[in-house]
Amino acid sequence: MVYLTRRERFSAAHRMYIPEWSDEQNLEVFGKCSNPSWHGHDYVLFVTVKGPLPEKTGLVININSLKEIIREKIIDKVDHKNLNLEVDFMKGINATTENLAVAIWNELEKPLREAGCELHCIRIDETENNTIEYYGKKD
Amino acid sequence: MVYLTRRERFSAAHRMYIPEWSDEQNLEVFGKCSNPSWHGHDYVLFVTVKGPLPEKTGLVININSLKEIIREKIIDKVDHKNLNLEVDFMKGINATTENLAVAIWNELEKPLREAGCELHCIRIDETENNTIEYYGKKD
Amino acid sequence: MVYLTRRERFSAAHRMYIPEWSDEQNLEVFGKCSNPSWHGHDYVLFVTVKGPLPEKTGLVININSLKEIIREKIIDKVDHKNLNLEVDFMKGINATTENLAVAIWNELEKPLREAGCELHCIRIDETENNTIEYYGKKD
């Protein structure tokens, strides 16, 4: 079993808030991250897949296939976008990086399986100091 | 003459656009950066000051004074904010990183001079691939 | 189960040595790291916690609580300090990064549990080339 991690980046706006709560409640729980006028990040996404190593090629997965899947399913939908307003797979979900990691897992798991490898981890760096990792429900 | 650079970070939302232009015109010139629903960045700000070295202390400037000035004049105003809507010194200015660098220079030049050193350069990394530097009008 | 990692930094002096040993013995085992006049590092600390994701907030832990705990229990005690002489939780322990990681785990495990999440990993980068990780006794 060998693990391959692809790093991609996207820049997006977001805010954390719960619609049923007042601005005061949101501010109390989410602090400045709940700013109604939005803020944003240069998110760094790490997608780790795993698989056995075919003796012939010695590749876990063709890196171009992996890049293509990540671009089509994720980057094109989130880059230079508003995570709360414009991303189909984040609709109705509070735009925390935790929730974003789980949502990206759910978008990528099946296409990657169909491409012949297994999704192992979704990691997102929100800033250089804050990182989220998700290994799926099996964890 | 010795140069001291302080690095600070802030996360903000923005868009590039010219209000008198149509969405189509803005899209043509600014591309996805003109998205009306905003996007954002983890901006990295480098403030470089210069000055002679006092023989006694060997400090260009007290680093805590420098940090304090940058925090009060800039970071508190831009961090977790919308650069187009919420920042007083960016009002009426297209929120490109070039304009942001010039505006930050204008905010910091006087307070730094009053603190005893000379502003030399404002550098902003918008992403790991795009950097703007401004050295003032004298350049 | 989602994992959240917070990165913090501290600058400290230390040396590696065993008091009962002669300077020669210490030099033989610990090399230049046993210099009796000390040396130091810009340590980078990564604290990883894990927990289920509350459906409402989508946060493993409030990041400000996590930062506060790390600051109070660790950073305030080690930053700009001498790890051998001034840190209560390192008293009588050889100041290797391995021992430091275990000691920091012991300081943080209970407060983090009380804050509602589980400590998963303490990672310390001593330099850009040397990293220590500790996952607790259960590992």
Place this chain on the structure above:
Amino acid sequence: MVYLTRRERFSAAHRMYIPEWSDEQNLEVFGKCSNPSWHGHDYVLFVTVKGPLPEKTGLVININSLKEIIREKIIDKVDHKNLNLEVDFMKGINATTENLAVAIWNELEKPLREAGCELHCIRIDETENNTIEYYGKKD
């Protein structure tokens, strides 16, 4: 159990290809990475070992012994070399980073065991965006 990771770097040329295949077939599967005139990388190698912490020294392994083993067994053989033509432990193997990670594992596992610790992970960053990890057959 404590984990120690040593980071080393080497610059090497390589190409990916299967000798029995035509240039066209290789190009189709490996893309520009199959260029017969070679290309190269600044590979970053992370060797992670694990072991219990001796109460006296508080060291998983003497870092100089670890560095020495990695240098003698790996770096001296791959740095400023052609991975396909000049590296004994890569002979007859397609020079993918996956295969390289497995081969380095096989070279290091025994010497590290003899030095008193257990190899846990070989990680190689081929570029800042592509990373391979291998944890041995037991995984």
Place this chain on the structure above:
Amino acid sequence: MVYLTRRERFSAAHRMYIPEWSDEQNLEVFGKCSNPSWHGHDYVLFVTVKGPLPEKTGLVININSLKEIIREKIIDKVDHKNLNLEVDFMKGINATTENLAVAIWNELEKPLREAGCELHCIRIDETENNTIEYYGKKD
């Protein structure tokens, strides 16, 4: 005058040597960098342009134009290539990073001028420890 720097990367093979010299002479002057079987790097290229800031747009240059010029004139020619054998603008030139920086300057100066801005600096990081900068003949 505002400065904009675009960062791009390319992976290439090369060797340093002077054809008229013997392998021994080349080895003496260029060391392991003269390996006849090649080695390679993940080069990082920084292209800095400068220009006045148009009041309307606040852009030194449209970043997509800049990216396009760098890609067409440089990256497509050097990425996953052998710098000695396959790059037209390096023909007959010893493939040192110094010479590469000057050659890239010569390729980019005119197209950038035609695109409305002035080339200020070509910087290349060969490894994380070795960097070359060239500011043109005027320097």
Place this chain on the structure above:
Amino acid sequence: MVYLTRRERFSAAHRMYIPEWSDEQNLEVFGKCSNPSWHGHDYVLFVTVKGPLPEKTGLVININSLKEIIREKIIDKVDHKNLNLEVDFMKGINATTENLAVAIWNELEKPLREAGCELHCIRIDETENNTIEYYGKKD
């Protein structure tokens, strides 16, 4: 004229203080950096030299000569040392990074000139947030 920068690292202990001042005065001016029990850093040193490009070799300076000079004159004297107590060229000087940069310039200028190139800049990163640059008296 081409510029070559070599990056080196050293780990050292230091404190900032003026011997004639009381601990209280030192604390007031230098803050926690004046801790009498020392603290330390992983300093990153960038030495930039410049020179014309010899047509034959295309090298500003042989990189091994440059590394050798920096190692002998600086790194061997400061790495894993106490900057205040053990470094000959820092005797009697307050160990600020500003003073350290000027002192390193003074140590390197002549040997580099004798090696055939001109020292252009000494840059030291004390932490990832604080950087000092010195370009000599001519600046």
